[in-house]
Amino acid sequence: MEAKDTNISALCTPAAGEGGRTGDWRDVRPVIDQTKCIPATKGKAACFLCWLYCPEGVVTMTIPVQIDMDYCKGCGICAEECPPNAIRMVREEDADE
Amino acid sequence: MMHEVIWHGRGGQGVVLAAQILAESAYIQGFRGVTSAPTFGPERRGAPLTASTRISDEPIRTVSQIERADIAVVLDPTVMGIVDIFGRLKEGGVVIINTPHTADELSINGCFTVATVDASGIARQQRLMVAGAPVVNTPMLGAFARATGLVALNCFEKGLKKKMPADRAVSNFAAVAAAYDRTVITPKEERD
Amino acid sequence: MAAYPITPQASLSEILSRYVEGGELKAEYVRVEGEHSAMTVCISASTVGARVFTATSSNGLLYMHEQLHWAAGSRLPIVMCCVNRGVGAPWSIFNDQQDSVSQRDTGWIQIYCRDNQEIIDTIIQAYRIAEQVYIPVMVCYDGFVLSHTMMPVHIPDHEQVRRFLPPYKPHTILSPEDPRTINSVLFPWRRENPQGVLCDGYMEMRYKLQAAFETARTVIADTNRAFAESFGRDHGGLIWTYMTDDAELVMTGMGSIAAEAVAATDMLRAEGIKAGVVGIRVFRPFPKDDVVRAFSRAHAILAFEKAISYGYEGALCSDLKAALYGTGVNAPIHNYVAGLGGRDVKPRELAEAGRNAVALLEGQTMKNETRWLNCYTG
Structure with missing residues (x-):
């Protein structure tokens, strides 16, 4: 039997995906060139401007930097802000090929 | 007889406008009943969404949402993996897809007539671009005319003029006509 | 607070x-x-x-x-x-x-x-x-x-x-x-x-x-x-009642106007008219079953209201009619709008409305109309 909500007023718990799978909105996706990305090339925590500017909070502050494609809307702000131009926005239909 | 059309695309691609132009043009064609509607609710740029058009010989009384359409028009092939387009299409219905691929390459299962046209390619060729993206909604009207035969090209020409400034109507109609010519129809009997 | x-x-x-x-x-x-x-x-x-x-x-x-x-x-x-x-x-x-x-x-x-x-x-x-x-x-x-x-x-x-x-x-x-x-x-x-x-x-x-x-x-x-x-x-x-056990004429209302109806009932009883009161204490949820019981023996019902749903009648009267529909209670219901904007409502006025309702029981057909108590225009 499926779990059913028994709340008598409209309540929800903050959780990833509560607003829907926003990755479905994306028609271009960010692709990181790790040979240009500053933390990857220096091998230490640095730059992370993509993490700082991402309006969706889907970029990790890790080496290498990772982007959660389930919720990345493909806005392209990370690519715009990346100092060494390591992030390229690729059309979704081309990205899979 | 009533023809129900569901338009699939993404927020910002002119899905709702295409549904409206089709209704407008069908009225000019002589259909007495036409309606067009967006999906009710908030719309977000990039998010998959639908719009609908109903075309009928008699005035239309229903304003409910279409359960299963006779015709599905897909403006953006990338929504096909996200949205169940064929689940909302009647068996034996027509699906019109913006794609450079052929019906066989798309490997569509089910009893549908498939019409394909590279609307994005036509728009790029004709430099019909908005904010760096090809305009695909109006070329798909040409593919609709070809695949269904419900509305003649000259009615779309008039319909476009009612929905946009004259100069834009001219450039958009050129794309409509090109799409009409390049639409490839694979009847359901000839598939697989 | x-x-x-x-x-x-x-x-x-x-x-x-x-x-x-x-x-x-x-x-x-x-x-x-x-x-x-x-x-x-x-x-x-x-x-x-x-x-x-x-x-x-x-x-x-x-x-x-x-x-x-x-x-x-x-x-x-x-x-x-x-x-x-x-x-x-x-x-x-x-x-x-x-x-x-x-x-x-x-x-x-x-x-x-x-x-x-x-x-x-x-x-x-x-x-x-x-x-x-x-x-x-x-x-x-x-x-x-x-x-x-x-x-x-x-x-x-x-x-x-x-x-x-x-x-x-x-x-x-x-x-x-x-x-x-x-x-x-x-x-x-x-x-x-x-x-x-x-x-x-x-x-x-x-x-x-x-x-x-x-x-x-x-x-x-x-x-x-x-x-x-x-x-x-x-x-x-949900409701309260006053002398309804044998009442043929039942007055109803909400709040103090129902209390005035109690005083009016005493006047009518003194004249030999079997009057009673059903006070609607709870308006929502509407006491649908209680009113059916309370009005089951009524020959005539008077609903006094200090409000109106413009273009129709008092809201209580409408709800009352709806609750009684199909229950076998077929007493005529007289609707009175009374006491708007502080106009005083006196027991003798309610008693008079009660006497009129009793007189109307003598074979006259009732019109579906709302009367305005103690209002002189038009």
Whole structure:
């Protein structure tokens, strides 16, 4: 039997995906060139401007930097802000090929 | 007889406008009943969404949402993996897809007539671009005319003029006509 | 507690603020710039677990309208007094019930009181009702007619009230350790949340409120019974009756106008007319089964109302007719609009209307029309 909500007023718990799978909105996706990305090339925590500017909070502050494609809307702000131009926005239909 | 059309695309691609132009043009064609509607609710740029058009010989009384359409028009092939387009299409219905691929390459299962046209390619060729993206909604009207035969090209020409400034109507109609010519129809009997 | 003063509610909020200031009442009195804010403060405080109170009248209640829906939709057990007053325009500070009757469909329980003892007792009952069914309760009483009329009242003992009224348990505890978003948008459809739980759509939430109203009938009746046992005063559950056992002519109304009908009944009984009264104490949930029983032997029914649904008739009369439909109660129902904007309603006027109804029983067909008592235009 499926779990059913028994709340008598409209309540929800903050959780990833509560607003829907926003990755479905994306028609271009960010692709990181790790040979240009500053933390990857220096091998230490640095730059992370993509993490700082991402309006969706889907970029990790890790080496290498990772982007959660389930919720990345493909806005392209990370690519715009990346100092060494390591992030390229690729059309979704081309990205899979 | 009533023809129900569901338009699939993404927020910002002119899905709702295409549904409206089709209704407008069908009225000019002589259909007495036409309606067009967006999906009710908030719309977000990039998010998959639908719009609908109903075309009928008699005035239309229903304003409910279409359960299963006779015709599905897909403006953006990338929504096909996200949205169940064929689940909302009647068996034996027509699906019109913006794609450079052929019906066989798309490997569509089910009893549908498939019409394909590279609307994005036509728009790029004709430099019909908005904010760096090809305009695909109006070329798909040409593919609709070809695949269904419900509305003649000259009615779309008039319909476009009612929905946009004259100069834009001219450039958009050129794309409509090109799409009409390049639409490839694979009847359901000839598939697989 | 949050209230904005308005006549004739003002004396109530003034005295309560004095109690708070003097330390007699352990409460925080939030001063606000209007009634919309007063209700918003109550909603917020109730959401985080406080027992709250507010009061208003007339246009003040109308100004709250949007938040009344919000309180009910959030299922918050807020208790509010509506000191009934006519609404502007034209401006009036005097009594009628157009203010609360026009808020009938906001999802609040509405209880109408007929004397001052009933007001204080009903407020105590209201908390117990609201906190069981999670529906806000509006305790309505006639402005000036009751609010500014002094009469002896027994003030219940604190300890006894505490025993009758257990501490408020919110249906949801909001806490930073277990965060919740409340009242975000609900869609026309149901949906599965990220935890895999199937959540209600808007319509299911509305259904739950209506279902709670159905339960509320029993809760209101039980609460009245429990109150009568603890305090020795029975104000009636959903309705109260006066001499209805053998009554052929039954008068009905809400609040003080029903009390006037009691006086009118005594006059008519003295003349040999078998009159009686059904006082509608609870307007929402409507006491549909109780009225069928109470009117089952009536030959004629008179509904006196201090409000009207413009373009038709008194709202109580419409509800009454609907409740009696198909039940075999076929007595003619005479609707009277009375006492708007504070025009005094006298027992002799109600008695006269009763005599006319009796005269009309002699073979005359009744017209579906609403009469205006003691109104001389046109």
